[in-house]
Amino acid sequence: MAVVTLLTLTALATLAEPALASGAPWHHPYPGGSSNCSSSALAEFALGKVLNDGAPVFGVYADVQDTTSTWMKAYADNTLIVHMNLPGTHDADTWNYSTATQQSLDHVTQLANITEYNVAAYRCQDLSMLTMLNDGIRVFDLRYAFDVTNTTLVFWHGPGLVSETATVDDVLYGFYRWLDDHPSEALFLSFQYEGSTTPYGRNDAGVQLQLFNTLTTPAARQYFLQTTGSIGTLGEARGKITLLKRFDEDMLPAYYTNALPGIHFSPLNWTDNSPNITLVYNSSTGGTAYIEDYYQPLTPANSTAEENIEWKLNATEAHITMAATTHPNELFWSFASSTNLVNNPPITPAIQALGNGSLTPGGGVNQRLVPFLEGMKGKRLGIVMFDFYEQPAELLPLFLSLLPANGSRGVAGGY
Numbered sequence: 001m002a003v004v005t006l007l008t009l010t011a012l013a014t015l016a017e018p019a020l021a022s023g024a025p026w027h028h029p030y031p032g033g034s035s036n037c038s039s040s041a042l043a044e045f046a047l048g049k050v051l052n053d054g055a056p057v058f059g060v061y062a063d064v065q066d067t068t069s070t071w072m073k074a075y076a077d078n079t080l081i082v083h084m085n086l087p088g089t090h091d092a093d094t095w096n097y098s099t100a101t102q103q104s105l106d107h108v109t110q111l112a113n114i115t116e117y118n119v120a121a122y123r124c125q126d127l128s129m130l131t132m133l134n135d136g137i138r139v140f141d142l143r144y145a146f147d148v149t150n151t152t153l154v155f156w157h158g159p160g161l162v163s164e165t166a167t168v169d170d171v172l173y174g175f176y177r178w179l180d181d182h183p184s185e186a187l188f189l190s191f192q193y194e195g196s197t198t199p200y201g202r203n204d205a206g207v208q209l210q211l212f213n214t215l216t217t218p219a220a221r222q223y224f225l226q227t228t229g230s231i232g233t234l235g236e237a238r239g240k241i242t243l244l245k246r247f248d249e250d251m252l253p254a255y256y257t258n259a260l261p262g263i264h265f266s267p268l269n270w271t272d273n274s275p276n277i278t279l280v281y282n283s284s285t286g287g288t289a290y291i292e293d294y295y296q297p298l299t300p301a302n303s304t305a306e307e308n309i310e311w312k313l314n315a316t317e318a319h320i321t322m323a324a325t326t327h328p329n330e331l332f333w334s335f336a337s338s339t340n341l342v343n344n345p346p347i348t349p350a351i352q353a354l355g356n357g358s359l360t361p362g363g364g365v366n367q368r369l370v371p372f373l374e375g376m377k378g379k380r381l382g383i384v385m386f387d388f389y390e391q392p393a394e395l396l397p398l399f400l401s402l403l404p405a406n407g408s409r410g411v412a413g414g415y
């Protein structure tokens, strides 16, 4: 079984498009028939290499089957995605961005004259994306741009280069492999172009074409849900990635925009630093998302960490309350993550999420959300994105426990 899976993934990567278009079964890509031992061994080696290339951003692959890695099994196939509570991670790819990582990439970033900066300003997570998946995180905020040579798409947080070698395509194979191991689960990947990387980095046609190509490879067509502008049921989304497009393909002909599946959250309509965005993602159906992305509290200059945490907590709780009480059939997407780096002293993502010791006796946004979420039992909250989601330890299990699973999955086994 495992060998078949591995073969499938690698074969898809090499399969010519005409073969797919002609309707060849995707699991028998080689003309003339079945694989043999040496080619399946090679497929396994090839997938192992790709997963290894992606490991600096995805994490080192290992199969984990437990109650949190398969929590969606307990929910019925006909559950609407917009009725679920989906935990996510903001700037998910920054989890290993330490001083050691930054120094190990100095020889690359120096090519673009990127100057040293404090890693705490850019780091938003501590645990690998594989660990996030197994802990129950289902929504990932991913930030891409060209590498310093304008050649491949890699992950950044501002001028913080996460890895020079792990490409967006490599990292996607980690998600594909994980879905093969967890077919009951539905994933949501948000892609956003990251600005302020190199001094010359631009969201140009080259970037947009390469992103399009990465999201439409034969493997991507297999693993990304191929619906556009609509959000359906859990049953339809299981074993798949739903693409959340926080980007435009505006440097390319309209064909490219129309050919990409997923939900379009155009940056033009995603109001910057807003606690209350109403974004129509499909003007024909009126499909609407309600979004809180108040990432930098508009506190008075040089305000304290305590004040910044209170402002952010306020905006987050107000939006989550709106999710619990209004528009039951629309998508809600709230960010609990924030920062205020222009403040003096600067307030990092970790200070906002977790507090700053004795200066903030109540902790950060994460600790203060716990009593609030305890009052939300039985409520639909939608997507909530966290920084440092594993702190405090009760936060994620509490979030996942709010909406009890309401019945069997409605299919005859199989996961």
Ligand SMILES: *[C@@H]1O[C@H](CO)[C@@H](O)[C@H](O)[C@H]1NC(C)=O
Binding pocket: 035, 036, 037, 038, 039
């Ligand atoms: C198995 O694969 C090898 C290497 O590709 C090839 O030479 C050989 O003919 C294949 N055998 C069968 C039975 O397909």
Ligand SMILES: *[C@@H]1O[C@H](CO)[C@@H](O)[C@H](O)[C@H]1NC(C)=O
Binding pocket: 055, 056, 057, 059, 060, 096, 098, 100, 101, 102, 104
């Ligand atoms: C995380 O970063 C450290 C320091 O740069 C590095 O040694 C380690 O290999 C990285 N982890 C992964 C999974 O790449």
Ligand SMILES: *[C@@H]1O[C@H](CO)[C@@H](O)[C@H](O)[C@H]1NC(C)=O
Binding pocket: 075, 076, 078, 079, 080, 083, 084, 403, 404, 405, 406, 407
């Ligand atoms: C509960 O199940 C019904 C279908 O039986 C579904 O429509 C609804 O969305 C589910 N709600 C939750 C919160 O799982």
Ligand SMILES: *[C@@H]1O[C@H](CO)[C@@H](O)[C@H](O)[C@H]1NC(C)=O
Binding pocket: 111, 112, 113, 199
């Ligand atoms: C980096 O700085 C050096 C010296 O100031 C300059 O010669 C070079 O053109 C700069 N390179 C880039 C890519 O900006």
Ligand SMILES: *[C@@H]1O[C@H](CO)[C@@H](O)[C@H](O)[C@H]1NC(C)=O
Binding pocket: 148, 149, 150, 200, 201, 202, 204
């Ligand atoms: C990268 O692309 C940008 C925008 O197209 C261009 O201005 C810049 O010179 C390129 N840099 C390199 C190193 O190729």
Ligand SMILES: *[C@@H]1O[C@H](CO)[C@@H](O)[C@H](O)[C@H]1NC(C)=O
Binding pocket: 228, 229, 230, 281, 282, 283, 284, 285
């Ligand atoms: C809007 O939703 C309809 C129905 O799901 C779909 O056919 C159409 O492609 C969507 N439009 C856009 C622009 O996504």
Ligand SMILES: *[C@@H]1O[C@H](CO)[C@@H](O)[C@H](O)[C@H]1NC(C)=O
Binding pocket: 264, 266, 268, 269, 279, 280, 283
């Ligand atoms: C922005 O939203 C409006 C409706 O509010 C919609 O008509 C328009 O197409 C959206 N723009 C983009 C680029 O998605």
Ligand SMILES: *[C@@H]1O[C@H](CO)[C@@H](O)[C@H](O)[C@H]1NC(C)=O
Binding pocket: 276, 277, 278, 318
């Ligand atoms: C948020 O926006 C909605 C409209 O989309 C509005 O009804 C609501 O009052 C707003 N909430 C706040 C706190 O401004």
Ligand SMILES: *[C@@H]1O[C@H](CO)[C@@H](O)[C@H](O)[C@H]1NC(C)=O
Binding pocket: 301, 302, 344
């Ligand atoms: C904020 O702090 C900086 C640095 O100490 C100082 O220059 C600036 O005047 C302060 N701003 C206000 C409004 O106090």
Ligand SMILES: *[C@@H]1O[C@H](CO)[C@@H](O)[C@H](O)[C@H]1NC(C)=O
Binding pocket: 310, 311, 314
């Ligand atoms: C928090 O929200 C409450 C009620 O909406 C408001 O009265 C209070 O001023 C807000 N506090 C901050 C710090 O924004």
Ligand SMILES: *[C@@H]1O[C@H](CO)[C@@H](O)[C@H](O)[C@H]1NC(C)=O
Binding pocket: 304, 305, 345, 346, 347, 351, 356, 357, 359
């Ligand atoms: C956080 O705490 C450190 C050490 O006590 C202090 O130096 C720094 O100024 C504090 N930062 C904020 C934003 O409160």
